[in-house]
Structures are given as structure tokens and as C-alpha cells.
Amino acid sequence: MTKEKLNYSNAYEELLTIIEDIENGDISVDVLSEKVKRASVLLKFCKDKLHQTEVDVDQILKDLEGEG
DSSP, X not given: OOSSOOOXXXXXXXXXXXXXXXXXXXXXXXXXXXXXXXXXXXXXXXXHHHHHHHHHHHXXXXXXXXXX
């Protein structure tokens, strides 16, 4: 995912893959820290994206109420 622009769907899928690998023991101790750091970045990205979407939807609904 280094060259691909991060979006919510890609971040979520990568996060699920990391979680699955950790749960299955498919990640060695040598790379565990790296994967946990990446998961942290992905979680923050997803959380921020969800928050911004909520703000946008709330604003749209307020705008619609003002028109009626």
C-alpha cells in the first residue's frame, strides 16, 4: 500500500489483514512491532475519516433543514 493512496476501504482491509495475521500467529516477533505501528496508523486514519464523514453528514442535514 505504499504507492496506493490510502482510503477508508483500503485502510480497513489492511487493518483486518494485520489483525488476522496476528491472531493466527503468522507474524514473527521480528516484525510484530512494525505491524502494530502500522495498525495504529490505520486505526487513526479510519477514526479520523469516520469523524469527518459524520461532521459532513451533520452539516448536510442542517442545510436541508434550513431549506424546508
